[in-house]
Amino acid sequence: MVWVIVISITMLAGLYYCIGNVQSSGSGHPAASISSTDKNELYYVGNRKTKVFHISTCGFVPRISDNHIVEFDDRDEAVSRGYRPCQKCLP
Template structure:
């Protein structure tokens, strides 16, 4: 599944998009809007690609995801579409 790399200081974060969101390179036009970062107020869910589990940002297990493996989701539906399951503790 394609992923966008979002760089922030010394960490790399990945945002997984559903396949239907991506377009051919010839159809992409430059945007003047900034790319959302993991610190955005709308970054609500954090996923672990190793376990395929996603957590609410405030879940006690979210900080245990290594920065190299962190995947950011902006909606529950986005995480489920990417093949992740909800955490059984925070139940997002």
């Protein structure tokens, strides 16, 4: 019973973190890492270390180190460069 409560609280905290990141920054972009000109535009962000790519509003994007961020023009470019889609945001 205790484990179920701990797991539920952990899952809710993760959800709260993801929602809070998207709402707090307005566009969901990490502060100093992304150079997109249109802040309302969705784009693709990859992690050089994990080879996973995300939609720019994904809750995992702010967790990517600045030196691991790579931007893609479209989904096909990310896939052709060997990146796999995030299992959370499903780009």
